Amino acid sequence: MIVPLDEGIRELVHDGDTVALEGFTHLIPVAAGHEIIRQGRHDLTLARMTPDVVYDQMIGAGCARKLVFSWGGNPGVGSLHRFRDAIQNGWPVPLEIEEHSHAGMANRYAAGASGVPFAVLRGYVGTDLMGQTASIKTIDCPFTGERLTAVPALNPDVTIVHAQRADRAGNVQLWGITGVQKEAALAARRTLVTVEEVVDELEPVPGQVLLPSRVVTAVAEAPGGARPSYAHGYYIRDNSAYQEWDAISRDRDAFERWLESDVYGGARPAREGRIP
Amino acid sequence: MTATAYTADEIMTVAAARSLTSDMACFVGIGLPSTAANLARRTHAPDLWMIYESGTLGTEPDTLPLSIGDGVLADTADTVVSVPEIFNYWLQPGRIDVGFLGAAQIDRYANINTTVIGDYADPKVRLPGAGGAPEIAASCREVIVIVRQSRRAFVDKVDFVTSVGHGGGPGDRERLGLLGKGPTRVITDLGILEPDPNTRELTLVSVHPGTTVADVRAATGWDLAVAPDLAATEAPTASELSVLRSLTGA
Known part of the structure; x- marks a missing residue:
């Protein structure tokens, strides 16, 4: 139940899996993402409502084949440049995308957690997402006949979240902005x-x-393990790290130097996430 | 800088803040919308009920957040709810008065693009994407857009409809079954645009001091209509500017 991080990733995350590392600005499982990079996982389908810096890093390191998401940016700073490079130039590997809105993704996880095959919502109507994303369909309400939108359940092979505390039996407690973590955890196989x-x-x-x-x-x-995001009650968001990521991520060489020093070299924040 | 001098971004933010009133519930996007909403709450709209999509309801941050989920938003909120709850229980049924959005591109019918410039499959520039915007634009009672005006941003037709404004013209929102009124006002660094009541086309209704109609038209990628009773935006007051600068650190 309580395992070292490297062992947890080795046992639970396999090449080709659909993996969701969730966290809505708060409690982002960054250390786990870096361990996935260190272990060289590839061909992953990465799911997340708000892929931000750690997904940019995983995409740049070549872990992902596909991204399922609703907003891919560096919050408060701008675009994700490794993500952009993968989509626009196929670097380091081509990245397929399945693009939703936040409401759609939240409902996909909720359906996954509920054990039903799809969720229904008022959403996407009139947008070009409907024409681009195959997993958005219209459905007629069987009671009123009203036309609504359906999205399929999202059931990751493995969901990874970061929390403030667990007890020795493995009960987990998180608080503050808790995003979609409960749904993502309950939707997952592991x-x-x-x-x-x-x-x-x-x-x-x-x-x-x-x-x-x-x-x-x-x-x-x-x-x-959530740095440079934050853990309510433990540490605050390192806004400067998000701003600094912009320059690192714009340049492939700078990014590869960063990977070498901060992930493969085991420097911060990866070391902080390791079990001594 | 003297008390009466101000930047184009400052008058844009002040004009946007003035659109909000104390009795409103406002779904706030990060960046310019967040700055404007926080300015409104500290000046003429102290009871403005601010909601961020991270799940913070009725938040009263004492500093401007960099992201939609900064800790200060949770610490000062009436309550914090999950992301499925904010979209399903709060936004979707039409409980929110005003959605406050930004845009990378906006067109003559106030449709918004935050997804790609160029072709979707082979984009010139890949942008962050939709986030909460499509459903905010659909379900809030009305939408206010704040965006810097240029020919690059103000295009005849957006490359990708991320969030529906007035579609292709009159009757489109009703036909699509969208609950809210859609964009009722677009505030830029040059002036204020509103949809014409008949054509739904964005029309210049106010110009900021020192800006001419020709300036605004030159920064618009379609033949911009001008309201017959064109107004002049009132310059920011010294107190609006001082509160704004205390927020932005300018």
């Missing part, structure tokens, strides 16, 4: 959670989400 700390007993926190151990496959302790 769930890996990295945590700031493993504690003897979980003290309740207002507004918390609790993932009972029976829906958690493994927990890995990874203090600082």
Whole structure:
């Protein structure tokens, strides 16, 4: 149940898997993403509502074959340049995309968590996404006849989230902005959670989400594992790191130097995410 | 800079803030919309109910967030809900008065593109994509767009409809079954545009001080109509500017 991060990734994430590392600005599982890069995973279908810097890094490192997403940017800064390079130039490998809106992705995870094959919403109508994304269809309500939109359940092979705490039995507690993590975890076949700390007993926190151990496959302790995003109650968002990523990611050579020093070299923040 | 001098971005932000009132619930996008909404809340609209798509309802940040999910938004919110809840329970049923959006491209019917410049399959520039915008544009009671005006951004027809404005003209929103009124105002660094009540085409209704109609038309990629009762935007007051600068650190 409680495993070192490298072992958790090795056991649970396989080449060709559909993998969701979720986190909506907060609690982004960055250390887990870097471990996936270090282990050289490839041909992954990466799913996430808001692929940001860590997905840019994984795409640039060649881990992904396909991206399922709704907003791919560097929040508050601009575009993702490794993502852009993969789509526009196929570097380092071509990247297929399956593009949704936030409402659509949130409902896809909710359907996945609910064990139904699709979700229904008012969405996408009149947009060009309907013509580009095969997994958006219209459906007539069987009760009112109203025309609505259907999107298929998203059931990742493995969902990875970062949380503040877990106990030794593997019950996981997260709080603050909890995004779509509960749905993404419950939709997945396997769930890996990295945590700031493993504690003897979980003290309740207002507004918390609790993932009972029976829906958690493994927990890995990874203090600082959400940096440069933040962990409410532990550390704040490193806004300057997001701004600095813009320059690093614009240039392939700068990116490869960064990979060497910060991921393969095991420097921060990857080392912080490792079990000693 | 004297108290009365201001930049083009500052008058744009101030004009946008003035569009918001204290009784509104406002779905706020990051960047210029967030700056304008926070300015409104600190000046004439202290009870503006700000919502960010990260799930923070009624947030009152004491500093400007860089992202839609900064910790300060959660710390100062009335409540924090999940992302499925914000879209399904709050946005979708039409509970939000105003959606406040930015754009990379906007066209004469206020359709918005934040997805690609050029062809979707072989884009000239790949942009971040939709995020929450398609459903914000569909379901908020009205939408205000804030975007810097240029021929690159103000195009006759967007390369990709990420979020529907007024479609191809009168009756399109109704035909599509969209709940809200769509974009009611577009605020730029040069002036203010609103859809003509009959044609739904964006029409210049106000120019900012020091800007001419010719300037605005030169920065628009279609033959921009001008309202017969064209107004002049009131210059930012010293107090609006001082609050804005305390937010942006300018």
